Amino acid sequence: xxxxxxxxxxxxxxxxxxxxxxxxxxxxxxxxxxxxxxxxxxxxxxxxxxxxxxxxxxxxxxxxxxxxxxxxxxxxxxxxxxxxxxxxxxxxxxxxxxxxxxxxxxxxxxxxxxxxxxxxxxxxxxxxxxxxxxxxxxxxxxxxxxxxxxxxxxxxxxxxxxxxxxxxxxxxxxxxxxxxxxxxxxxxxxxxxxxxxxxxxxxxxxxxxxxxxxxxxxxxxxxxxxxxxxxxxxxxxxxxxxxxxxxxxxxxxxxxxxxxxxxxxxxxxxxxxxxxxxxxxxxxxxxxxxxxxxxxxxxxxxxxxxxxxxxxxxxxxxxxxxxxxxxxxxxxxxxxxxxxxxxxxxxxxxxxxxxxxxxxxxxxxxxxxxxxxxxxx
Amino acid sequence: xxxxxxxxxxxxxxxxxxxxxxxxxxxxxxxxxxxxxxxxxxxxxxxxxxxxxxxxxxxxxxxxxxxxxxxxxxxxxxxxxxxxxxxxxxxxxxxxxxxxxxxxxxxxxxxxxxxxxxxxxxxxxxxxxxxxxxxxxxxxxxxxxxxxxxxxxxxxxxxxx
Numbered sequence: 001x002x003x004x005x006x007x008x009x010x011x012x013x014x015x016x017x018x019x020x021x022x023x024x025x026x027x028x029x030x031x032x033x034x035x036x037x038x039x040x041x042x043x044x045x046x047x048x049x050x051x052x053x054x055x056x057x058x059x060x061x062x063x064x065x066x067x068x069x070x071x072x073x074x075x076x077x078x079x080x081x082x083x084x085x086x087x088x089x090x091x092x093x094x095x096x097x098x099x100x101x102x103x104x105x106x107x108x109x110x111x112x113x114x115x116x117x118x119x120x121x122x123x124x125x126x127x128x129x130x131x132x133x134x135x136x137x138x139x140x141x142x143x144x145x146x147x148x149x150x151x152x153x154x155x156x157x158x159x160x161x162x163x164x165x166x167x168x169x170x171x172x173x174x175x176x177x178x179x180x181x182x183x184x185x186x187x188x189x190x191x192x193x194x195x196x197x198x199x200x201x202x203x204x205x206x207x208x209x210x211x212x213x214x215x216x217x218x219x220x221x222x223x224x225x226x227x228x229x230x231x232x233x234x235x236x237x238x239x240x241x242x243x244x245x246x247x248x249x250x251x252x253x254x255x256x257x258x259x260x261x262x263x264x265x266x267x268x269x270x271x272x273x274x275x276x277x278x279x280x281x282x283x284x285x286x287x288x289x290x291x292x293x294x295x296x297x298x299x300x301x302x303x304x305x306x307x308x309x310x311x312x313x314x315x316x317x318x319x320x321x322x323x324x325x326x327x328x329x330x331x332x333x334x335x336x337x338x339x340x341x342x343x344x345x346x347x348x349x350x351x352x353x354x355x356x357x358x359x360x361x362x363x364x365x366x367x368x369x370x371x372x373x374x375x376x377x
Numbered sequence: 378x379x380x381x382x383x384x385x386x387x388x389x390x391x392x393x394x395x396x397x398x399x400x401x402x403x404x405x406x407x408x409x410x411x412x413x414x415x416x417x418x419x420x421x422x423x424x425x426x427x428x429x430x431x432x433x434x435x436x437x438x439x440x441x442x443x444x445x446x447x448x449x450x451x452x453x454x455x456x457x458x459x460x461x462x463x464x465x466x467x468x469x470x471x472x473x474x475x476x477x478x479x480x481x482x483x484x485x486x487x488x489x490x491x492x493x494x495x496x497x498x499x500x501x502x503x504x505x506x507x508x509x510x511x512x513x514x515x516x517x518x519x520x521x522x523x524x525x526x527x528x529x530x531x532x533x534x535x536x537x538x
Contacts, residue, residue, distance in 0.1 A: 056474075056476070087453075088456055088458070091438045096440070116527065171446045172447055177447070179450060193442060202452055240472060249474045275443055277442055277444070
């Protein structure tokens with residue numbers, strides 16, 4: 001039986017008004033603008049776009065402001081917003097090899113074509129709080145060095161080793177093979193790599209980080225090297241049916257990670273390096289790396305490895321990576337469960353009554369037994 | 378013509394026109410709404426009909442496994458598109474990332490006008506070339522700033538003994 005309970009409308013209305021007031025905070029402090037969020041909190045914006053699975057900096061900035069900086073709530077707002085829009089179709093696959101690279105590092109090759117380019121990064125910093133940032137901003141742009149670019153081509157590291165056959169080639173399917181889409185069909189198992197990568201690309205950064213870390217600590221070890229991490233702008237092209245050609249929609253920023261891992265080889269295949277792949281919206285290296293490591297560990301079956309760890313369990317990983325679903329299910333526990341709880345309350349009362357009754361009977365039997373024993377003595 | 382691979386000059390011409398139109402649409406798509414509006418103001422377009430109202434929707438962006446392998450769905454982008462028809466008959470289209478409907482409309486009108494022989498040269502010279510130049514300059518700045526962060530390794534040479 002389902003019993004609807006009404007009430008609390010006024011309390012809810014007032015709670016929302018109070019949220020708006022608390023969100024604004026002290027009005028003697030200027031309100032945040034969306035431009036400020038988009039420009040100055042770009043990592044938050046990137047995370048919300050990635051986990052919200054919708055690339056739009058302005059919308060992500062609005063979501064962050066509305067959510068008072070709660071990034072999972074903001075990603076939730078993005079997911080909800082996207083359901084209001086029609087789908088025009090699918091883009092052509094982005095070419096990360098043609099990226100306008102802002103950062104590119106490889107932990108496996110010192111001297112590689114295009115070089116090691118650090119770009120904007122927190123790496124090599126001492127993680128000391130910079131109190132200069134706490135001072136009033138005078139509006140001057142920080143000075144940077146520039147240099148004349150020497151080489152423009154920056155081939156992917158994995159393409160370099162591929163020539164020798166030492167690197168596992170990318171899987172290529174017929175272009176007509178349908179590509180799985182989680183926004184069209186709910187996740188089902190077994191999930192192929194296309195669905196796995198889509199799931200991981202919009203998965204929770206913290207969850208993927210923890211799983212990737214677990215593989216490093218021995219739970220399904222894959223011996224990863226960061227073959228390459230690159231970040232920058234890629235063009236998005238869309239084939240417009242009515243025009244008969246692909247139009248360039250603009251550019252988005254993405255981070256790509258190629259993890260290079262061991263492979264013992266098998267009776268059918270010679271030993272070669274295997275790979276895990278990460279691709280995410282914005283500059284989110286931690287997640288791109290984690291995604292690549294988890295992608296690799298989920299390939300255990302295909303590569304003839306043994307399944308021993310949570311990070312290899314496709315169903316476990318993919319079913320729990322989505323923080324919108326996860327937060328929905330965890331946080332729904334806050335909603336009224338009065339009727340469910342009443343039923344449980346009745347049950348526990350009954351169980352306690354039975355428990356006490358049983359104990360009383362046992363005590364009586366024990367007493368009767370010992371009385372009989374005393375009498376016998 | 379230097380290109381001897383193609384048999385049919387008409388096809389070449391069409392491919393060239395498509396290439397030029399693609400470039401024009403890409404330049405408009407990459408421009409800010411303010412920049413498109415500023416250029417649009419310099420034109421006096423004829424009357425036009427909206428064949429397709431400016432409309433915002435989603436395009437699912439695809440990546441490839443490992444960078445070059447089979448495609449997978451990465452996530453969506455917002456896209457706004459528009460189609461107009463000028464009273465002189467030309468049909469113009471626009472597609473660009475984001476949600477700006479005015480930019481979509483103005484870009485479609487510019488695309489339509491560009492197809493008029495009497496306007497092609499002017500639009501390329503006064504609108505597309507300056508926008509493209511600005512966009513290329515921005516990319517150059519990124520490249521130059523990035524280049525300054527390139528690592529130069531020193532090899533420490535040890536003695537033989």
